[in-house]
Amino acid sequence: MCYAHPVTTATSAPLASRRSERSRLAILDAALALCAEQGYANLSVEAVAARAGVGKQTIYRWWPSKGAVLLDALVRESAPHAPIPDTGDVVADLGTIVLSVIELFTHPDFGPHLAALIGDAQRDPALAPALLEHFIRPRRAPIAERLQRAQRLGQLPASLDVDAVLEVIFGALYHRLLLRNGPLDPAYASFVVNIVLSGCSATQTKRRSRRRLEADP
Numbered sequence: 001m002c003y004a005h006p007v008t009t010a011t012s013a014p015l016a017s018r019r020s021e022r023s024r025l026a027i028l029d030a031a032l033a034l035c036a037e038q039g040y041a042n043l044s045v046e047a048v049a050a051r052a053g054v055g056k057q058t059i060y061r062w063w064p065s066k067g068a069v070l071l072d073a074l075v076r077e078s079a080p081h082a083p084i085p086d087t088g089d090v091v092a093d094l095g096t097i098v099l100s101v102i103e104l105f106t107h108p109d110f111g112p113h114l115a116a117l118i119g120d121a122q123r124d125p126a127l128a129p130a131l132l133e134h135f136i137r138p139r140r141a142p143i144a145e146r147l148q149r150a151q152r153l154g155q156l157p158a159s160l161d162v163d164a165v166l167e168v169i170f171g172a173l174y175h176r177l178l179l180r181n182g183p184l185d186p187a188y189a190s191f192v193v194n195i196v197l198s199g200c201s202a203t204q205t206k207r208r209s210r211r212r213l214e215a216d217p
Helices: 014-036 045-052 056-062 066-077 090-105 113-119 127-152 160-178 186-215
Strands: none
Touching: 014 045, 014 056, 014 066, 014 113, 045 056, 045 066, 045 113, 066 113, 066 127, 090 113, 090 127, 090 160, 090 186, 113 127, 113 160, 127 160
């Protein structure tokens, strides 16, 4: 999610590209390490540059702020490795997905950084849309597709607003990540998924019953 890329000539492009990639990775690693050591509030572009062994202007050429650097680092750290499960049981599959998100949120080298970044996004007008565009939406899209397959199979109501369902489910996780008002654990994952999807199924059952009643003479 770099915001810009260094310009190179045709003859120097391969070598310059390798050097740029090494610098980029060093910057992302430095941002994560410093954030873990001293917290996001004390993180600075100057400190990241010093730890990465690059000039401050190198960072500002690619990212507009320390938050943008950390966001790129978190995107890299949380790159999905496993496909979205599709066992035919949408409740079980969504439970597996939510549990994996909880494991990420509770990791000490990830959850606190993400929470701090979300907080900073309330003050940085460029960071909030970048967080949505590069972190949240790409990870939510395949989950939405899984729920849409369940809709086509009749496991969920066809009229269900999938995006709204995901906002409710993941909103509950973000609530506990940010406010720390309760544990983020497998029991909570199961509770959230079951209460939301059972509500969706109950809505579908009520609509079917109402249609049957309307059809009876």
